[in-house]
Amino acid sequence: MSRSWCERESDVVQGLRTGQLSSELRSHVLGCSICTETQGVARSMLRVAAVVKEENEPIAAGLVWRRVEKQRKEIALKRAARPLIFMRALSVVCVVLSVAWGVRYLWRSVFFGVFSGRNDLLNRTVGSAAAIAVLAIAIGAGYLLHDSRRSGEDVLSV
């Protein structure tokens, strides 16, 4: 069975990378098919990599830093806006529920004659509105608590 690796392979690569391939290692390479193969491929890649590194200057660190700062601000803004968006949605739900309750009450009073006076309507309306408001506050508070815990965790994955 042919071998798939040689324990001197990494030495050969390091020798090629540093330009210090000892005579002992050279003679090993001559007698080892794996290291011969490694040497051929590594040498070609190192020559190309040297040219690529020399010819391609990375953009200035300052530009990257500014991009990061911008990205951080955007993330902070998104995080700050998240509870507001949630509370807005919650208030819409609250209004819809209140209106639905009001319509239902009026519909029942007109068609079934349940209506038993102005005070009764007022009491029921105030009671239901208070119940909906308390429920909305509880949900909102729960969300804010959850969100403040979550903001300690990360936004971007590697």
Added chain:
Amino acid sequence: MDETFSIAGAVPLAEKEAAGMDEQEFRLLYDATARPILAYLIGVTGRRDVAEDLLQETYCRFLVRQPKPMEANETRRYLFRIATNQLRDRWRRGVDEPWQETAEDGYSVDVDMQMDVQAVMQVLKPRERELLWLAYVEGMDHVEKAAATGLHALSVRMLLFRARKKAAGLLLPRREAV
């Protein structure tokens, strides 16, 4: 003693941002690591424009993420890991096909050698290109390559063996023929 880059620890985000790397520290890190990472990205994608974009995104993610304090070597591996993940995300999304450029765009000197290597890289799979570059250009051992690519160390050994065989089969006959 190994150099240590001061990177904020695993603390709530507000504290992280306050305790994070400042611009001066970032410049030191960037100057020490950006060139090999850019070369890696060019080597694997064959496209300088894509590589530059991914390089910036790599550092953005690194700084926004603010990992626990780590040694210089570990930071280097971590940056390569982010860069590799981005390469894969890009290919997975099908944003661009690798190796669309002509030889002159990414490589311009020592034309024979570069054309050979470029031709070989075009044939290899992205993962094979990554492993060959990390092994032979960056000189990473199997554990380091595993950390930089997210693969298991044993898989790295086998995949590298196959990639090397494939590259040698394509590259060496060309060199011998010259």
